[in-house]
Amino acid sequence: xxxxxxxxxxxxxxxxxxxxxxxxxxxxxxxxxxxxxxxxxxxxxxxxxxxxxxxxxxxxxxxxxxxxxxxxxxxxxxxxxxxxxxxxxxxxxxxxxxxxxxxxxxxxxxxxxxxxxxxxxxxxxxxxxxxxxxxxxxxxxxxxxxxxxxxxxxxxxxxxxxxxxxxxxxxxxxxxxxxxxxxxxxxxxxxxxxxxxxxxxxxxxxxxxxxxxxxxxxxxxxxxxxxxxxxxxxxxxxxxxxxxxxxxxxxxxxxxxxxxxxxxxxxxxxxxxxxxxxxxxxxxxxxxxxxxxxxxxxxxxxxxxxxxxxxxxxxxxxxxxxxxxxxx
Numbered sequence: 012x013x014x015x016x017x018x019x020x021x022x023x024x025x026x027x028x029x030x031x032x033x034x035x036x037x038x039x040x041x042x043x044x045x046x047x048x049x050x051x052x053x054x055x056x057x058x059x060x061x062x063x064x065x066x067x068x069x070x071x072x073x074x075x076x077x078x079x080x081x082x083x084x085x086x087x088x089x090x091x092x093x094x095x096x097x098x099x100x101x102x103x104x105x106x107x108x109x110x111x112x113x114x115x116x117x118x119x120x121x122x123x124x125x126x127x128x129x130x131x132x133x134x135x136x137x138x139x140x141x142x143x144x145x146x147x148x149x150x151x152x153x154x155x156x157x158x159x160x161x162x163x164x165x166x167x168x169x170x171x172x173x174x175x176x177x178x179x180x181x182x183x184x185x186x187x188x189x190x191x192x193x194x195x196x197x198x199x200x201x202x203x204x205x206x207x208x209x210x211x212x213x214x215x216x217x218x219x220x221x222x223x224x225x226x227x228x229x230x231x232x233x234x235x236x237x238x239x240x241x242x243x244x245x246x247x248x249x250x251x252x253x254x255x256x257x258x259x260x261x262x263x264x265x266x267x268x269x270x271x272x273x274x275x276x277x278x279x280x281x282x283x284x285x286x287x288x289x290x291x292x293x294x295x296x297x298x299x300x301x302x303x304x305x306x307x308x309x310x311x312x313x314x315x316x317x318x319x320x321x322x323x324x325x326x327x328x329x330x331x332x333x334x335x336x337x338x339x
């Protein structure tokens with residue numbers, strides 16, 4: 012409810028402003044912290060999936076640097092890999108905010124699983140929803156919602172979002188393009204069935220020559236390197252993707268030729284929101300794991316949580332976490 016007070020009918024009594032006439036209007040805007048019924052259901056279902064199916068395997072997956080296939084399959088079954096994909100293609104047809112909620116809840120338990128969901132929804136699927144042709148959507152979106160993981164291939168050894176240094180080339184050959192180059196640190200590469208590859212077909216135009224190509228994993232000339240041995244988020248597949256004269260038809264160009272740089276920058280803007288949600292989830296998971304320990308562990312005859320200095324730290328972390336939520 013919003014309260015509107017008419018200055019014309021206000022009067023000062025005892026130092027207070029009294030409003031004899033109060034106009035109440037129904038606001039259609041919910042507070043940032045209030046979730047809709049659908050969003051709350053999404054949040055609770057993902058939390059339950061994380062707790063029951065992901066948590067028991069977190070330590071093992073981190074130790075072996077390998078995500079269990081049944082967890083990826085479970086995310087597809089739960090609709091978490093096609094949150095925004097329309098129902099006509101088999102997706103959940105929910106909002107971007109719902110995808111962010113799912114990413115956050117997964118990250119509370121395992122950020123490796125979370126980033127797999129993040130890249131699928133905020134990068135790969137988003138690109139198809141915004142710029143793919145009707146034929147491309149019909150060919151790929153049902154797969155993305157059902158069982159196919161996607162990967163976003165932009166970074167190279169000498170460039171990340173610095174498109175001016177992009178070395179992967181796309182050479183026109185009749186109605187096809189031949190793609191040659193190597194992409195580095197590609198999330199989801201180890202289990203991806205399709206890639207979005209950014210390559211420059213007209214280097215003389217610099218970033219205006221970059222296009223985005225849809226490449227299937229089984230295309231001749233595509234190879235995926237071994238997983239990187241990382242310090243964290245180890246169960247997430249991060250590999251090099253090599254392209255050796257990979258032939259793709261002109262119909263595999265996403266959107267308009269020469270617009271790849273713009274697409275990449277716009278997609279990454281959404282992807283960074285997803286990464287923010289992942290970091291938020293990690294922080295929340297850390298706090299929720301720490302507080303029970305502080306309640307159990309004792310020192311000098313009292314629980315650690317009873318020490319004021321510890322309480323200050325928990326209050327500070329919780330405050331920062333809630334502030335971060337409002338920013339995301």
